[in-house]
Amino acid sequence: MKRIVILGAGTAGTMMANHLRSELKKEEWEIDIIDEREKHYYQPGYLFLPFDMYEPEDIVKTIQEFIPKGVRLLQDKIELIDGANNLVKMRNGDQLHYEILIIATGARIAPEEIEGMKGSEWQKSVFDFYTFEGALALRNKLREWEGGKLVVHITEMPIKCPVAPLEFSFLADSYFKHKNMRDKVEITYVTPLSGAFTKPKATEALDHLMVDKNIKIETDFAIAEVDNENKKIIDYGGKEVPFDLLVTVPTNKGDDLIERSGLGDDLNFIPTNKATLQSQAFKNVFVIGDASNIPASKAGSVAHFEAEILTENILRFINNEPLKEEFDGHANCFIETGNGKALLIDFNYTHEPVEGTFPFPGVGPLRLLKESRMNHMGKLAFRWIYWNVLLKGTHIPFVSANMTEAGKHFN
Amino acid sequence: MEKTIAGRTIAVNEEGYMTNFGEWNKEIGESLAKEAQIDLSQRHWDIIKYIQDEFKKESPLSIRKIGKSGVVDIKEFYALFPNAPLKTATKIAGIPKPASCI
Ligand SMILES: Cc1cc2nc3c(=O)[nH]c(=O)nc-3n(C[C@H](O)[C@H](O)[C@H](O)COP(=O)(O)OP(=O)(O)OC[C@H]3O[C@@H](n4cnc5c(N)ncnc54)[C@H](O)[C@@H]3O)c2cc1C
Numbered sequence: 001m002k003r004i005v006i007l008g009a010g011t012a013g014t015m016m017a018n019h020l021r022s023e024l025k026k027e028e029w030e031i032d033i034i035d036e037r038e039k040h041y042y043q044p045g046y047l048f049l050p051f052d053m054y055e056p057e058d059i060v061k062t063i064q065e066f067i068p069k070g071v072r073l074l075q076d077k078i079e080l081i082d083g084a085n086n087l088v089k090m091r092n093g094d095q096l097h098y099e100i101l102i103i104a105t106g107a108r109i110a111p112e113e114i115e116g117m118k119g120s121e122w123q124k125s126v127f128d129f130y131t132f133e134g135a136l137a138l139r140n141k142l143r144e145w146e147g148g149k150l151v152v153h154i155t156e157m158p159i160k161c162p163v164a165p166l167e168f169s170f171l172a173d174s175y176f177k178h179k180n181m182r183d184k185v186e187i188t189y190v191t192p193l194s195g196a197f198t199k200p201k202a203t204e205a206l207d208h209l210m211v212d213k214n215i216k217i218e219t220d221f222a223i224a225e226v227d228n229e230n231k232k233i234i235d236y237g238g239k240e241v242p243f244d245l246l247v248t249v250p251t252n253k254g255d256d257l258i259e260r261s262g263l264g265d266d267l268n269f270i271p272t273n274k275a276t277l278q279s280q281a282f283k284n285v286f287v288i289g290d291a292s293n294i295p296a297s298k299a300g301s302v303a304h305f306e307a308e309i310l311t312e313n314i315l316r317f318i319n320n321e322p323l324k325e326e327f328d329g330h331a332n333c334f335i336e337t338g339n340g341k342a343l344l345i346d347f348n349y350t351h352e353p354v355e356g357t358f359p360f361p362g363v364g365p366l367r368l369l370k371e372s373r374m375n376h377m378g379k380l381a382f383r384w385i386y387w388n389v390l391l392k393g394t395h396i397p398f399v400s401a402n403m404t405e406a407g408k409h410f411n
Numbered sequence: 412m413e414k415t416i417a418g419r420t421i422a423v424n425e426e427g428y429m430t431n432f433g434e435w436n437k438e439i440g441e442s443l444a445k446e447a448q449i450d451l452s453q454r455h456w457d458i459i460k461y462i463q464d465e466f467k468k469e470s471p472l473s474i475r476k477i478g479k480s481g482v483v484d485i486k487e488f489y490a491l492f493p494n495a496p497l498k499t500a501t502k503i504a505g506i507p508k509p510a511s512c513i
Binding site: 156157192194198220222224236237238266267295 | 473474475476479485486488489493494495496498510
């Protein structure tokens with residue numbers, strides 16, 4: 001019996017378990033998946049939890065219920081990947097031999113990277129919303145907060161779902177409006193980038209929304225420290241931004257396992273072929289989702305597109321065929337803009353997000369780069385799709401793994 | 412687009428970044444630095460050389476990476492190239508503006 005081991009049973013690992021179990025013969029291939037957690041968190045929901053738009057139970061389920069029959073789920077911490085000997089070592093001392101390894105250990109926040117970030121004000125006036133605990137603590141804080149200077153901040157790129165902090169600012173604007181206290185809150189968006197987003201066309205549209213919603217923006221800010229005593233963030237160039245409430249996205253890193261195993265770059269992301277998803281270190285090791293260093297968005301939608309192509313490449317690898325160099329960096333993200341509306345962007349390695357219609361060229365019903373209620377419904381529907389379609393590895397009708405250019409207004 | 416600098420014509424993009432590193436030389440670097448209101452010291456040149464070496468190795472640049480390079484720490488990098496050091500330093504070094512991954 002040959003064995004495929006999948007590390008991490010989050011979005012990407014779960015999808016791969018489902019895809020591969022339906023493609024590979026049970027008599028030939030054992031599939032194991034390992035995760036230290038018992039629960040599967042719907043991370044896009046962390047954006048809505050602080051604003052009381054979702055309840056905790058909307059976004060947490062067990063890992064087990066999404067793992068197909070015929071796949072063995074092991075609950076333990078992975079200690080080490082020994083790529084030279086095709087072994088995975090676990091905390092309980094067990095080790096597993098594999099023919100093929102798929103790393104899907106994701107990314108986590110590392111507030112300890114910045115001086116003072118995890119200081120005396122952590123979860124008092126300094127919060128993150130990239131973890132379940134962080135989002136929940138922030139919800140409780142917002143419920144009773146009486147206003148002041150709200151600073152929404154990105155520490156450094158890359159981060160998961162790079163539009164989430166912008167969405168947070170937009171949702172905060174509408175949350176405080178509904179609470180009739182928008183005039184008591186000053187919102188500032190602080191970013192290490194030179195504008196609201198990394199892609200020019202989308203930045204233009206988003207900068208415009210910032211002005212509309214009276215959100216100030218501070219660009220090119222490379223944070224050096226959080227000053228807990230005087231409640232301000234200070235950058236290396238000496239710029240200071242005072243806050244009453246700081247909502248920060250700390251540095252995102254791959255799991256420490258990657259560092260221990262000597263497989264990562266300086267942020268513990270794994271050097272990976274961006275078209276085939278094969279790791280650069282070992283031919284029989286593949287990487288999917290947030291754990292890789294490919295220049296695509298760290299998003300669930302990207303993992304979904306990757307999973308279709310990676311499944312095909314694993315089958316090719318097993319049959320000794322050349323890998324398909326097919327992944328194009330396709331990402332498709334809804335951007336909540338507040339007041340029941342959202343934008344949609346669709347892009348890849350080479351094409352930036354532009355205006356147009358999706359998924360049917362000229363028809364929609366979703367509009368690219370334009371605010372609409374339909375897009376907002378799309379974003380809310382995404383949770384249902386995530387739990388019921390995406391994790392099971394089912395293909396989403398009309399949405400292809402590679403980006404389509406039809407129906408888009410490139411100049 | 413083209414631009415004449417230090418007596419030579421070079422290819423640049425809309426933001427003034429050189430698009431052909433082969434056209435770069437020290438005099439051009441000095442003139443680009445002058446435009447950015449920076450007087451180049453030996454420390455500046457150490458960093459420019461490091462940045463160009465990384466570019467030739469096709470290894471992506473970030474502020475974090477420069478801070479860990481052993482050539483300079485982030486504080487000094489900011490002191491030498493104020494405001495947006497990576498953008499200014501890459502412009503002077505004649506290489507493309509680092510794309511921030513998203
Ligand atoms: C606030 C927020 C909003 C987002 N919004 C969107 C959105 O709107 N749309 C979208 O497409 N994406 C969104 N995302 C991104 C999306 O959630 C991630 O890209 C996706 O979950 C990545 O999947 P993954 O499998 O790579 O990692 P994860 O789902 O994070 O899974 C990694 C798993 O590996 C396990 N693991 C790691 N290390 C070890 C170890 N050493 N031992 C054992 N187990 C280990 C972890 O326990 C975890 O279960 C958002 C993310 C955040 C934080």
